[in-house]
Amino acid sequence: VQLKMNTSERYIKNIALAQMDGKYFIDKITKLITWKEGCRILDVGCGPGNVTSDFLLPTLPKSANIIAIDKAAQFIRYAKEHYAKSPQVDFVQMDIVFPDPKLYQTFDHA
Numbered sequence: 089v090q091l092k093m094n095t096s097e098r099y100i101k102n103i104a105l106a107q108m109d110g111k112y113f114i115d116k117i118t119k120l121i122t123w124k125e126g127c128r129i130l131d132v133g134c135g136p137g138n139v140t141s142d143f144l145l146p147t148l149p150k151s152a153n154i155i156a157i158d159k160a161a162q163f164i165r166y167a168k169e170h171y172a173k174s175p176q177v178d179f180v181q182m183d184i185v186f187p188d189p190k191l192y193q194t195f196d197h198a
Contacts, residue, residue: 095162103135110139118147125149127196131156132184137167137177145174152176155191159183 129148134140134156145154154177158164167179182188 097166107139107143111143114139114143114147121197123147123149123152124196126151126153128152128194129154129197130191130195134158134163134167134179135160136163137171137179140167140177140179141171141174145177148176150176154178155180155195157182157184 127149129144129152131140131144131154135158137156140154140156148154156167156177157180158167159182161181164179164181171177172179180188
């Protein structure tokens with residue numbers, strides 16, 4: 089699927105209901121998980137990065153790191169341009185079906 093830059097922006101505007109689901113899920117999971125200092129988290133299917141940055145990141149210790157992946161290059165470009173302000177988050181284009189072997193067994197949470 090070829091995506092245009094404005095597709096990422098439209099996606100964010102039109103996905104409000106799914107974002108609420110994402111926030112609900114993150115709120116629920118953060119009550120069940122004790123984040124370790126320095127933990128590494130894999131966010132699969134991060135899309136344009138807004139849920140990762142706006143909802144997940146604020147719940148984590150300052151020493152935590154997130155590798156946020158999506159197979160859509162346009163979403164990753166958008167995420168890097170708009171949400172890569174925190175050194176805690178690294179947006180990477182990757183298809184989870186064919187993950188980078190360097191990342192095997194390197195995460196505390198996925």
